Amino acid sequence: MARPREFDEQQVIESLMKVFWSKGYEATTMQDLVKASGLLKGSLYGAFGDKQALYLASLKHYNSTRIHSQVDMLNGDGNVRRKITRLFDNVIDATKRDIFAGGCLLCNASLEKAVSDKLVKNEIKTTIRRLKVAIVDALKVEGVNEDSAASLAAFIISAYFGTRVLAKAGAPAAMMGNTRDHCLQLLPKADLNRSS
């Protein structure tokens, strides 16, 4: 048909995302994105669109690679206690591994772009809804009724997001474990009927 792309789209988006992740939308310049991606400005615009589109694509990429893995875990096997534990521990582990100071791009986007960019807000709401549904379902499996599950899931997400904010504000790593343990306290205890 015509001249083919010389770059891998996913790979480029991953590199763009890292910039937005660590610097935020406004503090990121097209120069930063050009340098990080290895492409030239014209190619970036041609392939993805303007800066807002690049950000939206980056956020979607973040959600589908970083958040969706958590959703899959929540939808997988295991009891709720184990799942919520892993929800936090996955972040704790990642924090210990990297020195990366970007925090959670989903939270960052919520505070920096949700109000000013409708498409971003929509992507955020959809992703949070997915997270919530996964937690609700995991709770219902253990016999928690619909309303309690919905209420509890929203609360856990609040606590989860809050820790990501506090962590970026310089809170010690132990704080995240502390928050995790308090969330566990609110969950139904292991089903003793089933283990007997």
Place this chain on the structure above:
Amino acid sequence: MARPREFDEQQVIESLMKVFWSKGYEATTMQDLVKASGLLKGSLYGAFGDKQALYLASLKHYNSTRIHSQVDMLNGDGNVRRKITRLFDNVIDATKRDIFAGGCLLCNASLEKAVSDKLVKNEIKTTIRRLKVAIVDALKVEGVNEDSAASLAAFIISAYFGTRVLAKAGAPAAMMGNTRDHCLQLLPKADLNRSS
């Protein structure tokens, strides 16, 4: 001695703060600040310093006018349950009154500037510490031991910050009340000994 200031410093800072509050640091231009304050660029620089200094001053003003009132309330009379209830309800009420979409400047600063600006990070940490100490003290009054109180206070702040993020991401107003109620579940029940 010399020519006196023609403006009220607190009043100007209040107007600057509102801009940073609603737009964030990077998205705010000196033009925005000039328009909002009524001063000219030269006066702003002469009186406060550069943009970073304006932001830091705005954040400190936010903390001393918006957060410190919460700290005072926590340090005042009443049992913990009532205090934590009011901690959330004050925000819920303010949200219902204003259509203002700035969220919490302390949270915004945590995600946008804590990593890149040491002075901002310090101000944030100091303010959060004050919040935490106030909650810890309120808990200790009710007989909660030091360690439990510290752990619980940190958790409540996580939940509190998390709701502010979710709210800005478009969560319904009821979510904040839901988070409040779950926090209350973790608190010691009203001291029945004392009421008998």
Place this chain on the structure above:
DNA sequence: TGTGTTTTTGACCATTTGGTCATAAAGTAT
């Protein structure tokens, strides 16, 4: 009234910003 000091003013600046576009290059299909 005159002197000294600080503020106010707005013109000015280099640099950077996000974004465009004509051209060249690189493929594919005939």
Place this chain on the structure above:
DNA sequence: ATACTTTATGACCAAATGGTCAAAAACACA
């Protein structure tokens, strides 16, 4: 080969950015 279509390239742009500065203005004090 040739024509056609898409991509890559980098020069280019108007506008906006944060920040400066010399001059004028406004006060306090002697």
